[in-house]
Amino acid sequence: MKADPAVQRRLLDLAQVDAELSRVTHRRRTLPEIAEIAEAEKQFRAKQDALTTIETTLGDLNREVKRQETEIDQVRAREERDRKLLQGGSVGAKQLTDLEHELATLGRRRGALEDDLLELMERREAVEADIQHARVALDKAQEALSDAARRRDSALADLESTETKRTADRKLMTGQFPEPLLALYERVRKQKNIGAALLQSRRCGACRIELDRNAFAKVKESAADEVIQCEECGAIMVRTGESGL
Template sequence: MKVDVQIQQRLLDLAGVDAELSRLRHRRRNLPEDKVIAELEAERQKIKDDAVGKEMILDDLDRDIRRLEREVEQVGKRELRDNQLMQSGSLPSKQLSELEHELATLARRRSLLEDDLLEYMEQREAADENYKHAGAKLSQIDDKISDANRQRDEALADIEVAERRCNTDRNALVRLFPDEFLELYTEQLTIRGIGAGHLQGRRCGACRIELDRGELERIAATPDDGVVQCPECSAILVRNARSGL
């Protein structure tokens, strides 16, 4: 295959654009912002689980407090009833004695219940502070995730701008090349990821392997407009005065 020397030189421009597109695709797949977001999301899940656990503790304490409040109320009603009976003056002495004993028992019971209620309310106050602290941490991590998402979106927008620019340049370049020459380049690009390289200092610019003397002599004997390929990676080799031939 023979292609004008100047056209072959422009193939390096196309290879450069394709290399940049490849770098952009790799950058898109490996955005550091995505890793940060994943780490933050994992941290958020832990904080959320912790907050849920603290909320469950609060719910349990609230249930116990309501139970104790009901029991205190019931004991209080029983005390009120007994006091009213004692003050009625219509009970025999034996029943009065029994009521006095019952009132003493109820008073002890109410005191124990109130002590328990106070303890539970103190526990609830501490648990509520823990829950609020977990909620604050959750809010902070949400802010961090929002900021990381914004940075990721900005990075993607930059990539998209660069990709559009590269695709515009590429569309203009591919019109310069004969179909067969472009097909050969595209085939190698698809297979190897690099379709062309500059032969410089006896080294292939695509695979970076230095060619042996026999291959260099063969390439040197090829006319300037002849298309040559790297014997190692098959990329099209673009030659010029710096090729060491």
């Protein structure tokens, strides 16, 4: 295949645009913010679960406190009834003894219940403090996730802008090439990712392999408008004054 040397040199500009587009695609897949978001989401879910667990514990304690308070109220009501009976003076000696014994028992029961209630309330206070800390931790996790998402979106927007501009540039550039030359370039690029590269100091700019003596002699003897491909990678080797010919 033959093509004007000046047209062949313009393949280097096209290859540069394609390289930039490839970098955009690669960067879009490998943005550090993507991994950061995944970790931030993991931390956020962990903080959410921790808060839910603590809130469940608080709910259980609140129910236990209410149950304990209800039982204490019942004991106090029983004590109040017994005291009124004693003060009324209308009970017999045996019933009086039974009431006094029951009051003593109720007093001990109330004391034990009140001690248990105090312990429950102290535990509840500690859990409420834990909830405050857990909510602060969750807020920080949410903030970290939101920040990473904002930075990802900003990076993606920049990449989108670059891709749009360079895609438009590429569309204009491809119209400058003969169809056979462009078809060869596109075919090689699809297979090897690089369609054309500079032959520089006897080295292919695509695969970076130096041409052996025979291959270099063949290139040197070729006409200037001959389209030459690298024997190793297939890329079109564009010859300029830097090629060492």
